[in-house]
Amino acid sequence: MEKNMKRLGPVVLLLTLAVATTSAGDIARFANLGFSPDSRVFLFGQYGITHPEGNPFAEIYAVNVPDNVFLPKGVQSRTFSRTLSGGQDGSGALYTLLPLFQPLIGQHQIDHLSQGRIIYLFIDGESDPQPRVSFRDFRTGTSYTLDLVQEARGRGADGSAAFHLNLQARYSDGTTLEQQVGRPTLFREGVNRYRIGRVIVSPDNTSLVVVMERITDIAGGRRIRYMVETVRLR
Known part of the structure; x- marks a missing residue:
């Protein structure tokens, strides 16, 4: 024993x-x-x-x-x-x-x-990703680049932050799509920064769902909540 x-x-x-x-x-x-x-x-x-x-x-x-x-x-x-x-x-x-x-x-x-299908996933515990992330959907052959542009005011629960995403998609036939996603002037109260958590392709392969992490620094760690931005590809 x-x-x-x-x-x-x-x-x-x-x-x-x-x-x-x-x-x-x-x-x-x-x-x-x-x-x-x-x-x-x-x-x-x-x-x-x-x-x-x-x-x-x-x-x-x-x-x-x-x-x-x-x-x-x-x-x-x-x-x-x-x-x-x-x-x-x-x-x-x-x-x-x-x-x-x-x-x-x-x-x-x-x-x-x-x-749908996850084509990008941030694994918690890794270093925060760079503002630009690139990944590929191997099923459709489409390559993606997402640029995260954000601005913060204040700190902790009294802070606020806004963001938008610049998306570029390059399809297998060589054509491209460029689009701005999000509201760059919307400062969300109680948020200090954002992070791209995952990207999901819809079941019909015509849309992206970008899952964003809203991060707030608090005593003893961080508060993380989620939101999404959606993009129609075709």
Whole structure:
């Protein structure tokens, strides 16, 4: 028994360190909730546990992909005033909120299994990417470059920041698309900077969903929330 406990010691230590690392700050988890059959509507959410209160929260958004705007009644958010037991990640808040979207999900026939393809992914723990990221969709042969242009004012929760993206797409036939995405004059309160988290190609290969991380420096770490910008390619 004592021998087994000695073997478990390093494992327990590693798990403790992992929990401590994960709990540092207030980092939401992104949830891809699927597209409509024509890829014109995208549903996504985020969930987590607030810091330092420890309350579970969730937000769900329905996006008109061609117009890059939310659908009417396409935004729901809620923070629950209860404390979770250890080991929970707040996903229960998302499951509780999702039924409120059933009329919209039915109207647009959102398929939770139709999530498109990730063609760029920032792995947390790596150094922050450069303002310019380049990647390729090997299925379609299209190459992409995204330039992130941002401006910040103030610091911490009292700060604000705005951004836009300059997109260049080069198709396999040699033609190109250049487009500015985002609102460069919209300074979002409580945001210090932005980061490109992932890029998703719609199931019909006609649109991009760029998942942006909104980052705020707080005591004990960072607060990260998500938003998306959508681009029609064809």
